[in-house]
Amino acid sequence: MAVSKNKGSNKKRSLDFSTDWGYASAPESKDHIQLKNRYDLFINGKFVAPDSGKYFDTINPATEQKLSEVADANANDVDKAVKAARNAYEKVWSKMPAKERSKYIYRIARIMQERARELAVIETMDGGKAIRESRDVDVPLAAAHFFYYAGWADKIDYATPGTKSKSLGVAGQIIPWNFPLLMAAWKIAPALAAGNTVVLKPAETTPLTAMKLAEILQEAELPDGVVNIITGAGATGAAIVNHPDINKIAFTGSTEVGKIIQRALAGTNKKYTLELGGKAANIIFEDAAIDQAVEGIINGIFFNQGHVCCAGSRLFVQENISKTVIRKLKDRMQTLIVGDPLDKNTDIGAINSKEQLSKIKQFIKIGINEGGECFQTECSVPSKGFWCRPTLFTNVSQSSRIVQEEIFGPVLSIQTFRTVEEVIEKANNIPYGLSGGVWTDKGSKIFKVTSQINAGVIWANTYNKFDPTSPFGGYKESGMGREGGLHGLMPYLHLEN
Ligand code: ADP
Numbered sequence: 001m002a003v004s005k006n007k008g009s010n011k012k013r014s015l016d017f018s019t020d021w022g023y024a025s026a027p028e029s030k031d032h033i034q035l036k037n038r039y040d041l042f043i044n045g046k047f048v049a050p051d052s053g054k055y056f057d058t059i060n061p062a063t064e065q066k067l068s069e070v071a072d073a074n075a076n077d078v079d080k081a082v083k084a085a086r087n088a089y090e091k092v093w094s095k096m097p098a099k100e101r102s103k104y105i106y107r108i109a110r111i112m113q114e115r116a117r118e119l120a121v122i123e124t125m126d127g128g129k130a131i132r133e134s135r136d137v138d139v140p141l142a143a144a145h146f147f148y149y150a151g152w153a154d155k156i157d158y159a160t161p162g163t164k165s166k167s168l169g170v171a172g173q174i175i176p177w178n179f180p181l182l183m184a185a186w187k188i189a190p191a192l193a194a195g196n197t198v199v200l201k202p203a204e205t206t207p208l209t210a211m212k213l214a215e216i217l218q219e220a221e222l223p224d225g226v227v228n229i230i231t232g233a234g235a236t237g238a239a240i241v242n243h244p245d246i247n248k249i250a251f252t253g254s255t256e257v258g259k260i261i262q263r264a265l266a267g268t269n270k271k272y273t274l275e276l277g278g279k280a281a282n283i284i285f286e287d288a289a290i291d292q293a294v295e296g297i298i299n300g301i302f303f304n305q306g307h308v309c310c311a312g313s314r315l316f317v318q319e320n321i322s323k324t325v326i327r328k329l330k331d332r333m334q335t336l337i338v339g340d341p342l343d344k345n346t347d348i349g350a351i352n353s354k355e356q357l358s359k360i361k362q363f364i365k366i367g368i369n370e371g372g373e374c375f376q377t378e379c380s381v382p383s384k385g386f387w388c389r390p391t392l393f394t395n396v397s398q399s400s401r402i403v404q405e406e407i408f409g410p411v412l413s414i415q416t417f418r419t420v421e422e423v424i425e426k427a428n429n430i431p432y433g434l435s436g437g438v439w440t441d442k443g444s445k446i447f448k449v450t451s452q453i454n455a456g457v458i459w460a461n462t463y464n465k466f467d468p469t470s471p472f473g474g475y476k477e478s479g480m481g482r483e484g485g486l487h488g489l490m491p492y493l494h495l496e497n
Helices: 075-093 098-114 116-127 131-159 180-193 208-219 234-242 255-265 290-306 319-334 354-369 420-428 443-452
Strands: 002-004 014-016 041-043 046-048 055-060 065-071 164-167 170-174 197-201 227-229 248-252 271-275 281-284 314-318 373-376 391-394 411-417 435-439 457-460 493-496
Touching: 014 319, 041 075, 041 208, 055 116, 065 208, 075 170, 075 197, 075 227, 075 234, 098 116, 098 131, 098 180, 098 208, 116 131, 116 180, 116 208, 131 164, 131 180, 170 180, 170 234, 180 197, 180 208, 180 248, 197 234, 208 227, 234 248, 234 255, 248 255, 255 271, 281 290, 281 420, 290 314, 290 319, 290 411, 290 435, 314 319, 314 420, 319 391, 319 411, 354 373, 354 411, 411 420, 420 443, 435 443, 443 457
Parallel strands: 170 197, 170 248, 197 227, 248 271, 281 314, 281 435, 314 411, 391 411, 435 457
Antiparallel strands: 002 014, 041 046, 041 227, 055 065, 164 493, 373 391
């Protein structure tokens, strides 16, 4: 890395990350991947054709080519899956000693590890995320969740001293497209450990790793009906939410759909957890280690194409360092490689769907029309597929729509601040409360700021760090309930005195 300066009076300071050689492409092989032309519903331990007789395509967003087709489950299919889950709950799973349940969950984790490469490649092909992320984050973390909750299964009584805990029954679980396998693990592992059975629906654009997970459940010889996986879009999700024999709903997705679900569940006996949208403040103080903070900003907003509910999408930089930070940030952004998600050099893969790309483009237009100054990197992008170059906006204010609303793409808005009080006020002035980041070398400042920001998770001098032992979830319109850790078991249990 070198600092280059233009000759003459108009000196341009910029960090030059380039080398004399480019990267040779390093594509991950997909030869070993076996995908069926068509996937049926996984009900009662078997793949069965949907009652509707309908299927829909799932495509690779990087090539727009069809990968396979999956069943479109209707209300009858949902009913079949719930009946299978109820039957398995009453006859098998709730009667099984906890330590036996735990063995099945360990077995699932181990098979996931054995099939990690296959799962990572399929996740990348179906969802567009860079292989480095699916290989190093999604799949290992998914297996880690199964390992972690396997450990809890026979120790739950120690976790709830003075009370007796009981499983709830059948859990209906609806997950989004940004971390398909990982979200399935977040949902299924604690539910099974606590003794519940499951009906899970993956998102319509990313069903394939869930179908592979169904194969893993068969391989693990999980008793029939303990986990049922059904595919479909919003109507299928709604049929799960409204099914009268479901005891708990766990939903991760948009705030808009979360509100619909919460209304549908009001007045019913069903327990629920909702993990919804976010618009996190990532705050850089003048005493932060700036180069590390720049890496944290990049990771915060460009990880997984910005399709992350806890993305650090609102950057706050203390005014006296803002010029330096923005200059370094732009230089670093120029080095990001956008393109083939299967290439191990790629930093930013494909946007998950055409719809999501048009939503992101719409927000970029709104930002420009509101007077924001837009900067996009100059990298090349493939001609086919759905792509968005890393983007940032300066000259925005608290009232700008791109500051207030969740974009769910690689688009960062930057504001400056002068005092600690001001940035706390600005960070909290938002309908969401999921996550945040603070960069400073003062421990006391970390404690002051993190304790006053209304968000479920706040990282200090790092960002987007996940671990099965730590609880995750939001306040306000970011939802309710926690997943992960001991907290993540509680929504799957009744506690009795
Ligand atoms: P995203 O912005 O991630 O697409 P959505 O909230 O639209 O978020 O989707 C998340 C999940 O919720 C998906 O599995 C989707 O099929 C499902 N879903 C969409 N609409 C409904 C609904 N009305 N009821 C239940 N689930 C729904």
